[in-house]
Amino acid sequence: VELPGVDEKDVDISLTKDSLVLTGERRSPYAERDPHSRYHLESAYGRFERTIPLSTEIDDGRVEASYKGGLLTIVLPKREKKDGARKVSIRTE
Numbered sequence: 001v002e003l004p005g006v007d008e009k010d011v012d013i014s015l016t017k018d019s020l021v022l023t024g025e026r027r028s029p030y031a032e033r034d035p036h037s038r039y040h041l042e043s044a045y046g047r048f049e050r051t052i053p054l055s056t057e058i059d060d061g062r063v064e065a066s067y068k069g070g071l072l073t074i075v076l077p078k079r080e081k082k083d084g085a086r087k088v089s090i091r092t093e
Helices: none
Strands: 010-017 020-027 048-051 066-069 071-075
Touching: none
Parallel strands: none
Antiparallel strands: 010 020, 020 048, 066 071
16 A cells, blocks of 8 residues: 555554455644645645455454555465365274
8 A cells, every 4th residue: 555645653454354444644744834825735634544345364363564665565364264174084994
């Protein structure tokens, strides 16, 4: 996820059964403005939320996230499925 200008502490990642939820806030660098000055901004600021549906079960114990240079990388390993079937050996007597 590209998040230029967003501080790592302003981003939250949640994992539900069937989705990944990313919330955060991009703060304006012009929080304290001079009322007599004029600013022109072409970037959006404020709160954001993104929900990404997941089509497979995730092993939530192995999820990893890293943030560097405005790029958030999230690794979501798939949970190994156990289909319940197993091989049964036949004993010979």
